Amino acid sequence: MSKEFRNMREEEKEKAKGKACDETPEQEVEVRGEAGQDDGKNLEVKELQEKLDAANDKYLRLSAEFDNYRKRTLKEKMELTKSAGEQILEKILPVMDNFERALQSMETATDVPALREGVQLIYTTFKDFLTQHGVKEIECIHTEFNPDLQEAVTKIPAPAEELKGKVVDCIQKGYMLHDKVIRFPKVVVGE
Numbered sequence: 001m002s003k004e005f006r007n008m009r010e011e012e013k014e015k016a017k018g019k020a021c022d023e024t025p026e027q028e029v030e031v032r033g034e035a036g037q038d039d040g041k042n043l044e045v046k047e048l049q050e051k052l053d054a055a056n057d058k059y060l061r062l063s064a065e066f067d068n069y070r071k072r073t074l075k076e077k078m079e080l081t082k083s084a085g086e087q088i089l090e091k092i093l094p095v096m097d098n099f100e101r102a103l104q105s106m107e108t109a110t111d112v113p114a115l116r117e118g119v120q121l122i123y124t125t126f127k128d129f130l131t132q133h134g135v136k137e138i139e140c141i142h143t144e145f146n147p148d149l150q151e152a153v154t155k156i157p158a159p160a161e162e163l164k165g166k167v168v169d170c171i172q173k174g175y176m177l178h179d180k181v182i183r184f185p186k187v188v189v190g191e
Helices: 002-018 025-108 112-132
Strands: 135-137 151-156 167-172 175-177 180-183 186-190
Touching (some): 112 135
Parallel strands (some): 151 186
Antiparallel strands (some): 167 186
16 A cells, blocks of 8 residues: 555656646645745744854854953963062162172272171161062071971081970071062071
């Protein structure tokens, strides 16, 4: 039965092809009606394609905006780091000028105490500069040895009983920037 049905369908299709020229206006309406259904589907596909294109366009624009934002913030961060270093160096230049004056005056100076006082003044100025920028010295003489804050160079016999396990001498000073160690003090520990 299904073979007969297929054969009948094929015959109808062939007849429809042969009658294409002889179609009446009513038949045209039916053909147009079927095509109208296809147009509805085409319109739906077109609408979906437009929505897809709009979403893709929005995505590309958003992606480009984010890329521009990332590049801009990276550039601003680099400029900020550069200018922060510039400001610190600019503020340290007067200390350098004072050192140059001290070196010039050492060549002709006969008054050693006055020269010593000038160098001490430069040292104090520089130390104040570091303090203003959050750098402070790590106190370590006669304190308990702390491996998190100090670097032991050597151990020696403690000169007194109360100095066992404590820092006896500091070979090189250590410094902290706010709460972070930027240079560990090198110390000698009594045992």
